[in-house]
Amino acid sequence: MALPVKDQLRYWGVATAVFALLLWALGDVLLPFVIGGAIAYFLDPIADRIEALGLSRMAATGIITIVGVLGFLLIVLMVVPALITQLVDLVDVLPSLFQELRGFIERQFPSILDTNSSSHQALVSLGETLKAKSGDVLQSVVASLGSAINVLFLLVIVPVVTVYMLLDWDRMTARIGELLPRDHAPTIKRLAGEIDDVLASFVRGMGTVCLILGTYYAVALMVVGLQFGLIVGFIAGLVTFIPYLGALIGGTLAIGLALFQFWGDWIQIGLVAGIFALGQVTEGNFLTPKLVGSSVGLHPVWLLLALSVFGALFGFVGMLVAVPVAAALGVVARFLTSVYLDSRLYTGIEGQQQEDE
DSSP: OOOOHHHHHHHHHHHHHHHHHHHHHTHHHHHHHHHHHHHHHHHHHHHHHHHHTTOOHHHHHHHHHHHHHHHHHHHHHHTHHHHHHHHHHHHHHHHHHHHHHHHHHHHHOTTTSOTTSHHHHHHHHHHHHHHHHHHHHHHHHHHHHHHHSOHHHHHHHHHHHHHHHHHTHHHHHHHHHHTSOTTTHHHHHHHHHHHHHHHIIIIIHHHHHHHHHHHHHHHHHHHTTOTTHHHHHHHHHHTTTSTTHHHHHHHHHHHHHHHHHSTTOHHHHHHHHHHHHHHHHHIIIIIIIIIIOSOOOOOHHHHHHHHHHHHHHHHHHHHHHHHHHHHHHHHHHHHHHHHHHHSHHHHHHHHHHHHHO
């Protein structure tokens, strides 16, 4: 005999509350396991395709591991040093960029920024503050990142977790399916399949789009000679998963830097703007429709809300789980809406009578 609905809601409500409490209390400890699980989920389709060629799961995992380690080493040796160097240089040059901006405004709009005006004094004060604090800001950012994420610990634990979870992914999902309550197993599996479809479309597809666009922006900006092209491309690609935000932030930063570096050379500035225009056209007409699809179901506002709420509640780990949780909640919300539309709460007595007839 199945438990009453009220008892089931009570038990699952308590389980959800305990899970949220553990996520909040053990966020830093769970971080490598969350990242490892996310990477294993991302790589599972590749392992399945290798298995389809006749290899075992262990052989498929070994091939993916070797390729992943080689790719990681290549990135560490070639990309990361240049990225850190450009980031440090950008922080160091911010005060001089601000001084040039102030000089440009003074030349073009002398009446607005009179020497004795409050606007001029505010600019002078802000410039001095940037010059004095830029180094401290960089050091504090690095220190905070170091305290929040133990890099060495992540580099050791995350690959191990990823390999084991990728190796046992099919067995784990099958075991979880066996533990589902029998009365609700078909519905839960259907919802889980829909959630997987959404995550596959968004996380895997959008991750690929971010990688392609980030690489394109970085390479193209460096080719046209923009001084901080690599870091700008990295930033633009990183936030591309939020529609329009990546191009807005990256384009504003790149064009702003181009104005300082190429002032008067409008062809170079136009090339920088054209790079982002071409990237947006390519993303909107080719990359996103092909790799992500049009039925993901994650509205940008819903995604921003999830990132903000989970980031505020659970920190960095919350931001990592925000997208899958937002996708799951979206699927559940659509399911509950369909149940509501078929219920007497929506149709009323007349609707129920019409169905009976």
